[in-house]
Amino acid sequence: MNYKQWLAEQLAGKLEGVSRETLAELIEYPPNPQMGDLSLPCFKLSKQLRKAPQAIAEELKAGWSGHALVSRIDAVSGYFNVYLVPEQFASQVVNEVLTQGDRYGAQDIGQGRSVVIDFSSPNIAKTFHIGHLRSTVIGNALYRIFKFMGYNSVGVNHLGDWGTQFGKLIVAYKLWGNREAVEADGIGELQRLYVKFHDEADIHPELEDEARGWFVKLEQGDEEALKLWRWFVDISLKEFQKMYDLLGVTFDSYAGESFYNDKMAAVLEELKAKQLLEEDDGALLVRLDDYQMPPALMVKKDGGTLYHTRDVTAAIYRKNTYDFDKAIYVTDAGQSLHFKQWFKVIELMGYDWAKQLVHVPFGKVSLEGAKLSTRKGNVVNLEELLTKAIEKTREIIDEKNPGMENKDEVAREVGVGAIIFNDLSNNRIKDIVFSWDEALNFDGETGPYVQYTHARACSVLRKAEADGGAAAGAGALAAAHLTNAEAQGVLRELYLFKERIEQAMDRLEPSIISRYLVDLAQKFNHFYHECPILKVEDAELRQARLALVRCVSITLKNGLSLIGLKAPEKI
Ligand code: ARG
Numbered sequence: 001m002n003y004k005q006w007l008a009e010q011l012a013g014k015l016e017g018v019s020r021e022t023l024a025e026l027i028e029y030p031p032n033p034q035m036g037d038l039s040l041p042c043f044k045l046s047k048q049l050r051k052a053p054q055a056i057a058e059e060l061k062a063g064w065s066g067h068a069l070v071s072r073i074d075a076v077s078g079y080f081n082v083y084l085v086p087e088q089f090a091s092q093v094v095n096e097v098l099t100q101g102d103r104y105g106a107q108d109i110g111q112g113r114s115v116v117i118d119f120s121s122p123n124i125a126k127t128f129h130i131g132h133l134r135s136t137v138i139g140n141a142l143y144r145i146f147k148f149m150g151y152n153s154v155g156v157n158h159l160g161d162w163g164t165q166f167g168k169l170i171v172a173y174k175l176w177g178n179r180e181a182v183e184a185d186g187i188g189e190l191q192r193l194y195v196k197f198h199d200e201a202d203i204h205p206e207l208e209d210e211a212r213g214w215f216v217k218l219e220q221g222d223e224e225a226l227k228l229w230r231w232f233v234d235i236s237l238k239e240f241q242k243m244y245d246l247l248g249v250t251f252d253s254y255a256g257e258s259f260y261n262d263k264m265a266a267v268l269e270e271l272k273a274k275q276l277l278e279e280d281d282g283a284l285l286v287r288l289d290d291y292q293m294p295p296a297l298m299v300k301k302d303g304g305t306l307y308h309t310r311d312v313t314a315a316i317y318r319k320n321t322y323d324f325d326k327a328i329y330v331t332d333a334g335q336s337l338h339f340k341q342w343f344k345v346i347e348l349m350g351y352d353w354a355k356q357l358v359h360v361p362f363g364k365v366s367l368e369g370a371k372l373s374t375r376k377g378n379v380v381n382l383e384e385l386l387t388k389a390i391e392k393t394r395e396i397i398d399e400k401n402p403g404m405e406n407k408d409e410v411a412r413e414v415g416v417g418a419i420i421f422n423d424l425s426n427n428r429i430k431d432i433v434f435s436w437d438e439a440l441n442f443d444g445e446t447g448p449y450v451q452y453t454h455a456r457a458c459s460v461l462r463k464a465e466a467d468g469g470a471a472a473g474a475g476a477l478a479a480a481h482l483t484n485a486e487a488q489g490v491l492r493e494l495y496l497f498k499e500r501i502e503q504a505m506d507r508l509e510p511s512i513i514s515r516y517l518v519d520l521a522q523k524f525n526h527f528y529h530e531c532p533i534l535k536v537e538d539a540e541l542r543q544a545r546l547a548l549v550r551c552v553s554i555t556l557k558n559g560l561s562l563i564g565l566k567a568p569e570k571i
Contacts, residue, residue: 001092003495006069007038007082014063015056018045029496033488036074036081037089043078053078086488091479093491097551105497105558109505110151114322117143117153119330120249123160124236124256125169125190128243130365131332133382137423138362139330140249141510141563148562149505154322158314159256161233164304165194167215170228171207172197186235212302219261219304229258239383246386246416248564260313264305267313268298276348286345296341311342319353326356328508333361333429360508363431365423390415392440393448397571400442404570413566414448415440420564421447424514445518447565450556453521455571456528457553462569463534464546481544486527490548493520494555501562510563517559524552 008024015023023040030039040060042053049056057075064073072083097104119139122132139155147153172193173182182189201207218225237254244250268284271277277284277298284299296308318327329339339359347354393415397407404410422439425446426432442448482491497516504512533545557567 001096002498003038003084007040010067011040011060011080014060015045015049017048029492030079030081033485033492035076035079037084037492038082040080041078042080056080086483087479089495090482090487090491091477093495094477094479094482094547094551097494097554098547101554102558104554105501105562106148106150107498107502108150109502110146110149110325112150112152113325114152114154115146116156116318116322116324116327117146117330118156118158118328119143120240120244120251121158121160121256121331122236122240125165125187125194125232126160126236127187127191128240128382130367130382133243133419134332134362134365134423134428135330136243136247136249137420137564138360138428138510139328140247141424141513142328142330142360142505142508144562144564145501145505145510145513148501151325154253154324155251156253156255156318157251159233159237159254159258161229162257162261162310163307164212164215166218166229166232167211167213168197168201169194169232170214170218170225171211173228175200182231182235186239190232190235212304215304233258242383243386246383246412247420248416248566255314257307257310257314260310260317263317264309264313267309267316270349271298271345274349276345286348288341288344291344293337293341293344296345307338308342308345311338312345315342315346315357316351319351324353324356326358328358328360330360330362333363335359336361358508360428362428365432365434368433368435386416386419389419389440392436393418396440396442396448401571406568406570410568410571413568414451414571417447417451417560417565419447421450421514424510424563427511428509445515447514447560448571450514450517450521450560451565451567452571453524454553454556454560454567455569457524457549457556458569460528460533460549461546461553464542467534477547478540478544481538481541482548484531486523486530487545487548489523490520490527490552493523494551497555497559504562513559513563517556517563520552520555520559524549524556 004024004027007027008020011023012018012020026040026044028039028041030036040057042056042060045056046053051059054075054077057078057080060080061073061075069084069088070082071085074081074083100106117139119142120132120136122128143153143155169190176196177189177193197207197211201211214225218229268277271286276286278287278295280295282301283297285295285297287295289295296312297306298309298312299305315327318324331339336359339357343354343357343359346357390412394407394411397404397411397414418439422434423432438444439446440448442452482488493516497520500512500516504510527548531545533542533549536542536545560567
């Protein structure tokens with residue numbers, strides 16, 4: 001049940017010319033329960049109604065005819081405050097969570113419409129860097145959030161698998177590479193060859209022409225070029241896949257930049273026909289001077305296409321293929337101009353769906369402690385990072401719970417979870433400084449803390465069942481036992497879950513969910529420390545508290561899953 005909507009309905013018609021929708025938008029949950037459970041601030045209505053806010057609140061109070069869900073109302077300092085009957089609130093929330101189970105929090109806002117999410121998108125033959133990790137983690141969370149909200153999420157890994165760099169790589173491999181070395185060291189060796197190419201090309205500039213020649217061959221479908229290119233792609237994908245497996249991330253499409261090779265000509269024709277292309281010193285570009293942006297380069301002097309060309313082509317392809325409601329691009333904030341430019345190109349082409357294109361930028365990650373960085377400053381081997389997180393978690397588990405089964409699996413779920421959660425714990429646009437102690441702190445505002453709290457709730461439920469009691473949530477709920485402040489604090493958080501997911505979706509901000517989970521876990525731990533559960537004699541009281549514990553375990557698990565974390569039952 002949505003209490004804002006419900007109260008808006010109760011109040012609709014009581015204030016002339018103020019609609020139910022307006023009321024629903026204005027109603028708040030006061031930060032402090034002393035000020036009520038729901039509150040309508042009357043300030044914004046003052047002008048329209050030509051009355052002082054307090055007078056409006058008083059009017060609502062006078063006109064209130066009572067409701068079974070409400071224990072008290074008040075008009076204070078321009079606010080109309082509503083106090084719910086705690087027992088009713090408890091029984092409504094608990095019943096909703098228990099009946100909806102793993103669907104608790106889900107909605108059908110999307111009604112099956114598509115949202116295309118372009119995320120991760122690493123570059124072939126180059127390291128998967130920390131920016132790609134952020135894109136993967138944020139994109140995966142958005143993917144799951146949209147799905148839970150009733151959208152058809154389409155996850156696209158727009159691999160950087162095309163461009164002149166492949167001509168360079170082919171030349172380098174033919175001159176200095178060998179199969180064994182590439183097979184042994186994969187991307188590492190490909191990257192070395194690429195660097196060597198640049199070093200050598202400084203001395204022998206003719207290598208650049210040779211590289212261009214090979215890329216042209218590749219674009220024209222030359223067999224030898226294609227074979228090498230495909231091999232580079234396979235080797236890289238195999239390495240990327242290890243990361244995706246660890247993170248539990250999947251994609252619906254791996255159509256990378258190369259996929260658009262045969263589709264760009266038509267788009268260039270279209271741009272020409274729409275008189276958007278301008279020639280400049282042999283290159284073709286779309287001028288964006290009127291929009292205070294540098295031009296979007298579409299074709300280079302040598303005839304080669306660019307990142308922009310492929311993004312414009314891909315967007316048109318995706319619109320035609322998925323008929324999306326929104327197309328989201330998750331990359332670091334450094335690419336903001338690139339997206340602004342080509343979104344404008346789509347608009348200039350006359351496509352009104354240009355407004356459905358959204359760039360979701362994020363800040364940088366730096367790492368605390370020199371040990372983490374390899375030769376090249378902040379470039380970290382991410383597989384190592386994840387492996388290390390798993391190892392460290394394993395050590396903590398060995399210490400905390402030496403007799404546990406499935407230690408490896410749990411260490412993996414918690415270690416990887418710590419990295420993901422750390423990435424999602426602040427607004428995405430903020431730069432983050434990674435610290436091992438912070439990320440793995442079981443008592444901090446971390447993934448392990450939330451996962452551990454979930455496992456604690458599961459453990460209580462397990463023990464209750466082992467004691468021979470009825471399963472938590474079975475039988476009628478004696479909601480009168482959940483009216484104390486600690487239980488009500490938990491209930492209020494449980495109730496807020498749905499709204500938080502919606503906010504996370506609207507603002508494309510998964511951190512709203514991670515922060516919510518920390519709040520819920522804290523409220524639950526407070527309840528757990530203050531209110532005995534298994535030790536209480538009164539069967540009804542025990543049953544009611546167990547039902548609340550079950551609700552917390554369900555909600556934590558659903559929330560963790562939305563941001564891509566597992567919820568092990570034992571830690
Ligand atoms: N491959 C690019 C990079 O590593 C990211 C691609 C993002 N997606 C896009 N459609 N441009 O920076």
